[in-house]
Amino acid sequence: MKILYFSWLKEKVGKSLEEIEKPNEVHNIKDLIGFLKNSSTKHQNAFKYPKSIKVAVNKEFADFETLINEKDEIAFFPPVTGG
């Protein structure tokens, strides 16, 4: 899976992109966040308040229950502030 981070999430995680193999126990976004939080203290810190984080799967807005696959592009970011 390709995982992208934007805005302050990118700063907290310390990278804008990472590619991981989908762990068997990860079925949806919530599972993925749980897995990522365990991967480093930076991730743990970045995902400390998941309610303030938005997610997109394959460039479409998704939610924490959205099911994910090995080939998906998943992006995590704070609420948008354009315009």
Next chain:
Amino acid sequence: MVRVIVRVQKENFILQNEIDNLKSICKEIPGALSSFVGYVRDFSNGKKISTLTIEHYPGMTEKMLTDISKNASQKWPLLGTLIIHRFGTLNVNDQIVLAASASIHRKAAFEATEYMMDYLKTSAPFWKSERVNKDNVWVEAKLDDELAKDRWK
């Protein structure tokens, strides 16, 4: 078919050229064209800003802006729509965004432009960071923007 133009770019834009371009691609002469331009403010929450940096999610941004434009043309009888949004580091007073819609009559044009801006604010993946003193501060999303969008439902 309604004509839709969406551009995400670093470069500045010239309002008159963009309006002329939008008019030229409409299949009939629009009797009404409404446009909105957003600029970089010099103050935010009482603090002086020196620059504004805008980050976005390439690919998803264009997709969301196109979806917003198409949704607007389903709600109003439009001839064409235009959204240009800049990214990168901008100075105070620089142009950030242009949204415009062309129609036969003004009501559709006014409302569609406002609709596109309200949805852009809450659905297009852009993030602003303000340079205040020597710190970069990420702008927080405003509840008012969510509420502004909800009135179109």
